[in-house]
Amino acid sequence: MINVTNAKELFSALANQEKDIVITRSMTLAQPVLLPSGIHLRGKAQENGTLPSLFFSHTNGLILSGASKLTDLQIISLQNQKAISISSQANQADMGEIYLENLQTDGQVSLIYRSGVKKAKVFAKNIHINSSDTRSYLEQPQKYGVNVLQGAFTLYNFNPDSDSLVTAELHNLSIGRPNHPAIGSGVFISGFGDHGGQVDVNYLSTGNIYSSGLLPQGVATLITGGMFIVFGTHVKKLVQHGETVTYGVNDMVLDTWGTVDEWIVENETTSYGQSGVGFVNFGQVKHFKAQKPVSTYGVGARAYNQYDGSLEKGEFTDLTTYNDGAVAIQISKKVGSLTVSGNIRTYGSLGQSLVKGVNVDLPAYAVSLKEGGALQSLKVSGNIETHGDKVVTITMEEGSKLDQIVVKGEILAHSQQAQVFDSDKTKALFKNS
Numbered sequence: 001m002i003n004v005t006n007a008k009e010l011f012s013a014l015a016n017q018e019k020d021i022v023i024t025r026s027m028t029l030a031q032p033v034l035l036p037s038g039i040h041l042r043g044k045a046q047e048n049g050t051l052p053s054l055f056f057s058h059t060n061g062l063i064l065s066g067a068s069k070l071t072d073l074q075i076i077s078l079q080n081q082k083a084i085s086i087s088s089q090a091n092q093a094d095m096g097e098i099y100l101e102n103l104q105t106d107g108q109v110s111l112i113y114r115s116g117v118k119k120a121k122v123f124a125k126n127i128h129i130n131s132s133d134t135r136s137y138l139e140q141p142q143k144y145g146v147n148v149l150q151g152a153f154t155l156y157n158f159n160p161d162s163d164s165l166v167t168a169e170l171h172n173l174s175i176g177r178p179n180h181p182a183i184g185s186g187v188f189i190s191g192f193g194d195h196g197g198q199v200d201v202n203y204l205s206t207g208n209i210y211s212s213g214l215l216p217q218g219v220a221t222l223i224t225g226g227m228f229i230v231f232g233t234h235v236k237k238l239v240q241h242g243e244t245v246t247y248g249v250n251d252m253v254l255d256t257w258g259t260v261d262e263w264i265v266e267n268e269t270t271s272y273g274q275s276g277v278g279f280v281n282f283g284q285v286k287h288f289k290a291q292k293p294v295s296t297y298g299v300g301a302r303a304y305n306q307y308d309g310s311l312e313k314g315e316f317t318d319l320t321t322y323n324d325g326a327v328a329i330q331i332s333k334k335v336g337s338l339t340v341s342g343n344i345r346t347y348g349s350l351g352q353s354l355v356k357g358v359n360v361d362l363p364a365y366a367v368s369l370k371e372g373g374a375l376q377s378l379k380v381s382g383n384i385e386t387h388g389d390k391v392v393t394i395t396m397e398e399g400s401k402l403d404q405i406v407v408k409g410e411i412l413a414h415s416q417q418a419q420v421f422d423s424d425k426t427k428a429l430f431k432n433s
Contacts, residue, residue: 003044023073028055034087037066037096043073051102056081061107063087067096074104079131079183083107091116100124108132112139112156113166113197122155122168128207129153129175134184135214141190141230143257144282144308146250149213149224151188152176157197157232164197171203174242175226176210181247185224186211191232191258201235208242208267215249217274220359224248225255229283233258240265248273249298256283257309265290274298275359278319282308293318293342300325300362306373310334318342324349324388325362331373331400338375343382343409349389366393369400376403383409386418394430395422405430 002018004010005025010033013021017036023043033054035041041062043051053074054061061075061083075083083105086098095117100109102125109129113120132152139158140147150156152175157166168189175186186209191198206227213224226244229235238260244267246253251273254265263285269278269292278294280302288311294303295318303319303326313336319328320343328344348364366384369375384407386393393413396402411430413420421427 023052023054026053026055028057030057030059032056032060032063034063035065035068037068040069040071041073042069042071045072060085061105064098065090066092067098069099070103071099071101075107076105077107079106080133080136081107082110085110086112088114093118095120097121097123100127102126104128104130106131108134108150109153110150111154112158113164115159115161117159118161118164120166122166122170124168124173125171127153127173129182131176131180132182132184141193141257143231146221146223148188148228148230149184149222151185151228152182152211153187155189155199157191157199159197160192162196162198166197166199168199168201169203170201171205172207173205174207174209177208178210178245181210181212181245183212183214185213185228186226186244188225188228188230189233189235190230194231196232199233201233203237204235205239206242206244209244211246211251212248212273213251215251217249218359219249223250223252225252227254228252229256229258229260231257231283235260237261238263241267243267243270245270246273246276249275251276252280253277254279256281256285259284260288261286263288266292268292269294271296271301272298273301275300277301277305278303280305280307281311284309285311287313289315290317293320296321296326297323298326299323302327302330304329306331306333306335308333312336314338316340316342318382319344321346321348321364323347323364325364327362327365327368329366330368330370331375332370333372334374335376337377338379340380340382344380344384345387346391347387349391363391364388365391365395367395369396369402371397371399374401378402378404379406381408383412385410385412385414387414388418389415390417391415392418392422393420394426396426396429402429
């Protein structure tokens with residue numbers, strides 16, 4: 001173990017191949033720091049209890065070559081730089097474990113594994129990213145007519161080899177702060193694709209997440225997510241303790257193209273931007289439970305969408321949208337049971353909404369089953385209601401299916417030229433429930 005107090009001592013310790021380096025004072029560095037495999041770089045609290053900071057004046061920060069341990073540090077780079085990253089030249093078959101604990105950063109935490117890596121592990125705990133801007137990073141998943149921007153925290157197996165597997169356990173990740181979101185996605189975890197390198201997450205928990213892609217209005221081919229579980233990723237348990245908020249155009253709040261066995265959201269889910277869906281599922285989710293309201297405020301910002309894949313069991317409290325084109329529930333694929341303990345409400349009329357990479361006009365339906373949508377059970381304890389002109393509260397297209405219905409409250413359409421059901425067939429189905 002060696003203590004270092006300035007940049008000269010840090011580089012000297014690295015040159016002498018020290019493996020346990022303790023940072024005892026804050027320092028400013030004019031170049032990135034390449035860390036060798038097997039190193040433990042850690043901070044020691046100063047006399048006033050403050051952890052030391054590594055300031056990078058205009059470059060990326062710490063670059064990892066392999067298995068590494070970083071603990072008890074503040075790492076400050078410009079928000080469009082990477083505070084922590086893996087060297088693009090690191091391609092050993094077994095990359096060992098990257099261990100991150102009790103870190104604060106400005107700049108992205110970028111854990112991208114590339115060709116040649118067959119095996120790697122990541123452990124992260126108590127990581128807060130104050131600011132980040134990932135718009136310039138070109139490794140972007142592509143599907144459904146859109147590209148996804150990377151996140152402030154990015155774990156990405158960018159290896160096309162299907163034998164490549166990154167395993168992870170991630171505790172208490174938090175991003176941004178209210179009205180000062182990270183730019184891009186928040187937490188982003190992805191494999192190479194539906195086929196190729198995979199990511200297996202045993203456990204993932206988060207605090208508060210605030211993000212925005214700052215995408216221009218009208219762009220239809222780029223999206224972000226506050227929490228984005230992308231393809232090639234399997235999360236066994238995901239618990240979001242804090243609120244998740246997105247602010248901009250095409251900023252999904254909770255999105256998955258991958259597989260999640262159990263997804264528990266303990267706090268509010270909120271979208272303020274245009275076409276920013278609260279919870280959108282293109283993947284395979286066994287159990288999703290939102291214990292607090294899902295609310296959207298932008299044009300075309302839907303509350304819950306099932307566009308592809310499946311949801312076995314979904315539980316919500318209140319689902320509310322406050323603008324035109326903002327459907328509360330839209331289902332295009334198979335869903336098992338859907339339970340809403342509160343109300344389903346929309347407060348808009350016709351408006352533009354992003355659907356699979358295309359902006360289309362949608363009324364603010366409360367419940368919309370598209371052709372191919374199949375819902376086994378819908379149980380609502382409160383009301384299902386709309387408050388927009390010329391809006392249908394419940395609509396079911398030909399080829400959709402709804403097996404069991406229990407609505408304890410009322411089904412209402414409050415505004416002018418609005419109607420409760422789109423057809424007598426739909427009306428009979430709900431009246432006979």
